[in-house]
Amino acid sequence: MGFFKKLKDKLTTSTDQATEKFKSGLTKTRDNFSNKVNDLVARYRKIDEDFFEELEEILIGADVGFDTVMELIDELKHEVKRRNTKDPEEVRDIITEKMVEIYQGDDEAPNELNMQEGELTVILFVGVNGVGKTTTIGKMAHQFKEDGKKVLLAAGDTFRAGAIEQLEVWGERTGVDVIKQAEGSDPAAVMYDAIRAAKSRQADVLLCDTAGRLQNKVNLMKELEKVKRVIEREIPGAPHEVLIVLDATTGQNAMIQAKTFKEATDVTGIVLTKLDGTAKGGIVLAIRHELDIPVKFVGLGEKVDDLQPFNAEQYVYGLFASAFEEKEDDESESEDE
Amino acid sequence: MAFEGLADRLQNTMQKIRGKGKVTEADVKEMMREVRLALLEADVNFKVVKNFVKKVSERSVGQEVMKSLTPGQQVIKVVKEELTELMGGEQSQVAVAKRPPTVIMMVGLQGAGKTTTTGKLANLLRKRYNRKPLLVAADIYRPAAIKQLETLGKQLSMPVFSLGDQVSPVEIAKQAIAKAKEDHHDYVLIDTAGRLHIDEELMGELKEIKELSNPDEIFLVVDAMTGQDAVNVAQSFDEQLGVTGVILTKLDGDTRGGAALSIRAVTEKPIKFAGMGEKLDALEPFHPERMASRILGMGDVLTLIEKAQTNVDEGKAKEMEQKMRTMSFTFDDFLDQLGQVRSMGPLDEIIKMLPGANKMKGLNNIQVDEKQISHIEAIIQSMTSEEKQHPEIINAGRRKRIAKGSGTSIQEVNRLLKQFEEMKKMMKQMSNMQQKGKKKGMGGMPFKFPF
Numbered sequence: 001m002g003f004f005k006k007l008k009d010k011l012t013t014s015t016d017q018a019t020e021k022f023k024s025g026l027t028k029t030r031d032n033f034s035n036k037v038n039d040l041v042a043r044y045r046k047i048d049e050d051f052f053e054e055l056e057e058i059l060i061g062a063d064v065g066f067d068t069v070m071e072l073i074d075e076l077k078h079e080v081k082r083r084n085t086k087d088p089e090e091v092r093d094i095i096t097e098k099m100v101e102i103y104q105g106d107d108e109a110p111n112e113l114n115m116q117e118g119e120l121t122v123i124l125f126v127g128v129n130g131v132g133k134t135t136t137i138g139k140m141a142h143q144f145k146e147d148g149k150k151v152l153l154a155a156g157d158t159f160r161a162g163a164i165e166q167l168e169v170w171g172e173r174t175g176v177d178v179i180k181q182a183e184g185s186d187p188a189a190v191m192y193d194a195i196r197a198a199k200s201r202q203a204d205v206l207l208c209d210t211a212g213r214l215q216n217k218v219n220l221m222k223e224l225e226k227v228k229r230v231i232e233r234e235i236p237g238a239p240h241e242v243l244i245v246l247d248a249t250t251g252q253n254a255m256i257q258a259k260t261f262k263e264a265t266d267v268t269g270i271v272l273t274k275l276d277g278t279a280k281g282g283i284v285l286a287i288r289h290e291l292d293i294p295v296k297f298v299g300l301g302e303k304v305d306d307l308q309p310f311n312a313e314q315y316v317y318g319l320f321a322s323a324f325e326e327k328e329d330d331e332s333e334s335e336d337e
Numbered sequence: 338m339a340f341e342g343l344a345d346r347l348q349n350t351m352q353k354i355r356g357k358g359k360v361t362e363a364d365v366k367e368m369m370r371e372v373r374l375a376l377l378e379a380d381v382n383f384k385v386v387k388n389f390v391k392k393v394s395e396r397s398v399g400q401e402v403m404k405s406l407t408p409g410q411q412v413i414k415v416v417k418e419e420l421t422e423l424m425g426g427e428q429s430q431v432a433v434a435k436r437p438p439t440v441i442m443m444v445g446l447q448g449a450g451k452t453t454t455t456g457k458l459a460n461l462l463r464k465r466y467n468r469k470p471l472l473v474a475a476d477i478y479r480p481a482a483i484k485q486l487e488t489l490g491k492q493l494s495m496p497v498f499s500l501g502d503q504v505s506p507v508e509i510a511k512q513a514i515a516k517a518k519e520d521h522h523d524y525v526l527i528d529t530a531g532r533l534h535i536d537e538e539l540m541g542e543l544k545e546i547k548e549l550s551n552p553d554e555i556f557l558v559v560d561a562m563t564g565q566d567a568v569n570v571a572q573s574f575d576e577q578l579g580v581t582g583v584i585l586t587k588l589d590g591d592t593r594g595g596a597a598l599s600i601r602a603v604t605e606k607p608i609k610f611a612g613m614g615e616k617l618d619a620l621e622p623f624h625p626e627r628m629a630s631r632i633l634g635m636g637d638v639l640t641l642i643e644k645a646q647t648n649v650d651e652g653k654a655k656e657m658e659q660k661m662r663t664m665s666f667t668f669d670d671f672l673d674q675l676g677q678v679r680s681m682g683p684l685d686e687i688i689k690m691l692p693g694a695n696k697m698k699g700l701n702n703i704q705v706d707e708k709q710i711s712h713i714e715a716i717i718q719s720m721t722s723e724e725k726q727h728p729e730i731i732n733a734g735r736r737k738r739i740a741k742g743s744g745t746s747i748q749e750v751n752r753l754l755k756q757f758e759e760m761k762k763m764m765k766q767m768s769n770m771q772q773k774g775k776k777k778g779m780g781g782m783p784f785k786f787p788f
Contacts, residue, residue, distance in 0.1 A: 037464070060377050061383050061565050128451060128587070129450065159486070161453075161485045161486075161492070166480045166484075169480030183488075245449060249562070249563050250563065251380035252378060274446070277566070277570075279566035280566070
């Protein structure tokens with residue numbers, strides 16, 4: 001046991017609305033995932049090849065990256081052999097242990113943003129079309145504003161129809177200025193303007209929107225590199241964060257997205273959006289594992305305060321909560337023995 | 338190109354079997370595991386995969402394959418047939434109401450690409466069927482969604498009906514249809530807000546719109562990159578609204594697009610169109626068999642031929658062929674041909690449609706930078722007509738001038754000149770070959786691209 005209990009204790013002591021929100025946001029995920037694991041464990045009396053195949057499917061079903069699943073299964077097989085266990089119950093614990101391990105790796109990477117004290121912090125948002133970049137920026141602007149920071153938005157999506165207006169609406173809602181140029185203008189030029197404006201207005205945070213682009217469009221990725229270069233040139237060390245926005249409904253392709261965008265813009269973190277649906281976004285486990293990009297925020301709804309800092313333990317807890325709670329009950333019973 | 342990963346993987350598997358004299362049950366089993374992994378890796382839903390593999394496996398183990406003289410080929414055939422069947426027949430037509438206007442509802446998750454697709458579909462209806470669609474902005478939730486549709490309407494010079502974001506979508510739909518009747522629009526495309534399939538309130542709203550507008554088509558717009566969840570989304574929308582067709586978007590990405598298979602399998606609704614690019618004309622009919630061939634790495638020659646036919650002037654092609662034979666091919670002709678090939682679409686896509694292209698090392702991941710081609714064009718355009726006709730007169734001084742005029746470097750000019758010479762040599766060889774009757778000239782791309 002141990003592992004989950006520790007996790008739960010840690011969370012219950014620090015429990016707050018965020019955990020609740022996480023749990024409710026992940027309810028569907030959790031139901032699907034942990035019920036399946038439970039079901040699996042209940043159905044198999046011993047561990048065999050079929051057991052692993054089915055487990056493989058459950059993990060794939062949560063969109064956990066393909067290679068990561070294969071690796072995980074191999075490790076599990078090895079572990080099962082080592083511990084010489086035939087009991088599926090025991091395996092359940094090992095599964096969850098391994099999953100957290102995969103996410104966290106050796107170090108506990110900070111998921112706080114790299115904020116510059118007393119200076120301008122520039123955050124660049126990148127990602128494919130329709131993942132929720134602009135919405136995330138709106139939500140984040142709101143949060144910074146609440147924290148008493150002076151925020152400025154750069155309307156770098158000069159391509160998609162209505163994108164600038166969309167950001168402007170968010171600007172109005174949150175009471176934040178938007179730096180923009182006409183539709184179709186050079187996004188790098190918009191960034192240049194925005195940085196100038198941010199400096200002269202002594203803003204604390206500049207949030208830079210960019211047009212969604214599929215990662216296999218060479219020219220568009222080059223354009224993005226240029227945008228980043230311009231920011232770098234104007235402020236050494238900037239952008240302080242490059243956040244890739246990923247849609248939780250995306251499957252294995254999210255891995256390629258993260259990889260390609262990382263190559264082009266040196267991504268520092270992930271915002272996982274639309275986690276309030278039935279999708280699991282399990283691919284972030286794989287991305288963290290293979291590319292070492294941590295998730296920093298998750299989008300759990302459409303409201304302005306539905307952006308939450310990511311907490312790996314909460315996430316995994318959300319994924320496994322019901323499996324774990326049942327286990328707890330079993331344990332309290334067996335503790336009397 | 339979509340699905341290339343799946344093709345690669347299956348191809349490797351098939352390679353092992355191909356040429357084998359006899360296929361044992363164990364062989365089939367191993368192969369099926371590969372097929373299964375390939376499909377899972379491509380985001381096909383695991384339940385769908387399970388059924389698919391079972392079917393293929395049954396047929397493969399059965400008489401059909403075991404007794405066949407070429408068991409490897411036979412298995413490929415079985416896989417392809419089953420895949421094609423799973424994808425369904427081609428159905429890219431759009432319903433026409435008995436009494437106009439025909440009402441089409443666009444539904445889907447947030448960010449799937451509904452608004453863009455609405456614009457593309459309107460464009461397609463006008464271009465191909467000569468229809469007069471009215472676009473209806475019923476997404477009152479997302480900031481500037483109405484503005485987005487209005488901008489698209491402006492780009493297409495098509496009317497957009499909107500009542501701002503304070504009126505309920507149901508009311509908007511109602512008034513829009515009345516307006517369409519009044520103005521004699523024969524199609525009404527309702528762009529609805531993106532919503533989660535589990536959001537009861539918003540799904541209720543869609544049901545209301547449906548009841549009121551009695552749509553002839555309800556298109557579910559799905560992002561081709563969707564993972565395992567595609568099944569839940571498609572099933573849920575279909576159960577609640579009775580979807581009539583699916584439009585797959587962002588298929589021009591490098592996703593393997595297994596979602597297409599999943600959706601097809603669980604809803605049994607046809608995938609009618611595929612979004613293939615950012616431009617407003619980038620909506621193409623979805624071709625299931627071609628997709629199946631593509632999955633198996635057999636190349637998409639049909640699409641290529643179709644593209645060539647619509648974009649290449651036949652008379653010009655003949656003339657060109659003549660010129661190649663007589664070796665009177667000049668830079669002018671080259672420029673012409675470049676333009677024609679380019680009008681067929683992005684080069685890397687064209688190359689990938691060639692059969693076996695994804696087997697060839699290097700070609701697989703080729704990424705043609707369209708800008709390079711523009712450079713070549715600029716260089717040629719900076720030549721005098723004399724130089725274009727007789728490239729041999731281009732001396733150092735002229736090279737310098739051309740480089741300057743085209744904004745490139747002398748090295749680039751040199752490279753182009755050299756490659757042009759090589760190309761001419763190659764053409765000579767090819768026309769010699771043709772004369773021997775060994776190989777018939779393929780109208781496509783008889784020259785090597787100079788990059």
